[in-house]
Amino acid sequence: MCLAVPGKILEIVDSGEPVIGRTAMVDFQGSRLEASLAMVPEAEVDDWVLVHAGFAMSVLDEKEAKENWDMLKAALGDDVELVGNEPTPKGDEDDQ
């Protein structure tokens, strides 16, 4: 639950949930997931955001977003993939 994932906002929609408000379809290196933008009201389409458990927590520039992917890879290995919105090392189960 702790790891944040950087992704690029493809589209912003109104979730229809009054408090959650705006949500974004975010591209995480090919996986698309929805994230709430309630904590980053300044975020716009094409911005990069850092997402924690379904909530964007900060807007990044592209360079920082790339660095964040590198960090995820450093933490989890090169084959990091998203399971739900949880970054997971590929084949994590077998190597334990």
Added chain:
Amino acid sequence: MTSDVQAVVAELNDLCADLEAAGKPVAIMEICGTHTVSLFRTGAKSLLPSSLRLVSGPGCPVCVTSQGYIDLACDLAAEPDVIIATYGDMVRVPGARGSLETMRGEGAEIAVVYSARDAVKLAEENPTKRVIFLSVGFETTTPGTALSVLEAENRGIDNLLILAQNKLVIPAMHALLGGGEMPINGFLCPGHVSIVIGSDAYKPIADQYGKPCVVAGFELHNMLLALLHIVRQVAAGENRVENVYSLTVTEPGNLHAQAIVDKVFQPCDAVWRAIGMIPASGLELREEYGRFDALSHFDLEMGPDVCPAGCICGEVIQGQATPAECKLFGTGCTPIKPVGPCMVSSEGTCAAWFRYNRNTARTVE
């Protein structure tokens, strides 16, 4: 090794050698479990001078969740018409009578969710059930939980309950340091938590205890650079807060997130696994949102925190022992059959040692 990494390592070597020669070897605590794992995985540990000691801290929310909490979650799972909604990492943490996984085997409904929002949806889709969200985590996950509570409140969803065990990093650092002479010279602070709480949050730690605090990301060069900044400060007798991670970490942090958390939660004393009670180190729902509180809904109290026999997790997450010093490490306790929470969570110190350091650890043993 790239040249910038080489340069950092060279300076670290020189400074640490000087400090050791002066009889002041340096020890640095990494607070965050992601740092523990990244320091192994990137090879950072192997590049560091032997006179620089890295100590793992309490920074994995699964590891610090008290056994009483797991037992309570298992009890709730056995109640009729209940769905437990939980982050995946919690499912295998052993309690006194088994884990949530055991409960699932006995027919309890355990739903793994990735976000507190999913728990709200689950409650909406299952109006005849009570959905209990196991709200654990540090400052990065709590804002989302708080917002989800507000969402449920706004939409009149009345079958969502929260079993709150959210933890705060700064009070834990106070508790570690306040106990007396802590043989730690400085702190490697987690980048992602710092985005939310802001780098200013570490100022009292730096000022009050004279410990440099440097915020870092999780990539090799960045972590080494942060360690260098800490060692430089130690050598110069300084104690400042620095941020080598990112512009994303601001001094005040994410004020929207802080305001949302503050609206829904208030600080409370909290039990940390194997450490005990730390004042004002946890969060509970404010009275206005009391109807979401699973404890009062079921009129339950959290049981005591009991450590499994032989498990020294408490010492491990306070930097007083390494996993290799635990008699069960790698034999009675492995990631497949974990005894303590530090072996369950992939970010737990024992799990990280098991994966990356087993052989070295054995020789140490």
